[in-house]
Amino acid sequence: xxxxxxxxxxxxxxxxxxxxxxxxxxxxxxxxxxxxxxxxxxxxxxxxxxxxxxxxxxxxxxxxxxxxxxxxxxxxxxxxxxxxxxxxxxxxxxxxxxxxxxxxxxxxxxxxxxx
Amino acid sequence: xxxxxxxxxxxxxxxxxxxxxxxxxxxxxxxxxxxxxxxxxxxxxxxxxxxxxxxxxxxxxxxxxxxxxxxxxxxxxxxxxxxxxxxxxxxxxxxxxxxxxxxxxxxxx
Numbered sequence: 001x002x003x004x005x006x007x008x009x010x011x012x013x014x015x016x017x018x019x020x021x022x023x024x025x026x027x028x029x030x031x032x033x034x035x036x037x038x039x040x041x042x043x044x045x046x047x048x049x050x051x052x053x054x055x056x057x058x059x060x061x062x063x064x065x066x067x068x069x070x071x072x073x074x075x076x077x078x079x080x081x082x083x084x085x086x087x088x089x090x091x092x093x094x095x096x097x098x099x100x101x102x103x104x105x106x107x108x109x110x111x112x113x114x115x
Numbered sequence: 116x117x118x119x120x121x122x123x124x125x126x127x128x129x130x131x132x133x134x135x136x137x138x139x140x141x142x143x144x145x146x147x148x149x150x151x152x153x154x155x156x157x158x159x160x161x162x163x164x165x166x167x168x169x170x171x172x173x174x175x176x177x178x179x180x181x182x183x184x185x186x187x188x189x190x191x192x193x194x195x196x197x198x199x200x201x202x203x204x205x206x207x208x209x210x211x212x213x214x215x216x217x218x219x220x221x222x223x224x
Binding site: 004034041042043044045046049093095103104105106107108109 | 124157158159160161164201211212213214215216217
């Protein structure tokens with residue numbers, strides 16, 4: 001089956017620094033990638049949708065300048081949390097899909113802790 | 116706006132007992148409904164989708180548009196079914212997914 005890999009799986013960073021999370025589709029070309037955020041015991045909340053080669057579409061309430069998303073190739077999307085603060089601590093999950101009407105495959109998630 | 120509601124955070128059943136995980140949705144158009152499962156220490160994966168009308172691992176789910184529900188059912192629970200289950204809705208065309216809050220299923224011996 002299709003595999004989506006996220007890196008790192010865990011990261012701790014100091015408040016005010018930036019951290020980058022990578023999402024790779026290992027054995028397929030992902031035309032669309034999604035970034036989610038999940039708080040403890042809560043649901044996955046979609047942050048943004050990115051299509052290869054174009055700007056990401058952010059959900060309402062998600063700061064574009066805070067969460068920078070790049071989808072430079074069909075196998076890689078990155079999420080950069082800029083000037084991180086403790087309230088940005090969360091579990092970030094990406095998913096990738098090829099075409100429309102197809103299954104989205106999920107990464108294993110990245111646990112971000114800002115201290 | 117679309118919304119998915121899973122009223123039970125935790126559902127505990129005995130092995131061999133029937134299972135029903137509830138999911139209700141609100142959406143004005145024609146949605147696609149999915150069930151995703153997350154086993155312990157594993158990533159989220161698709162269990163089934165309503166358009167496929169198939170049974171996966173003994174689970175089935177029927178879309179009831181009148182009741183706006185998509186409950187997940189299995190006649191006889193197995194220990195390996197213990198996991199977190201998320202109901203999700205898509206606007207169609209494989210678009211973005213809106214997830215429910217999830218139900219933790221625990222199958223006890």
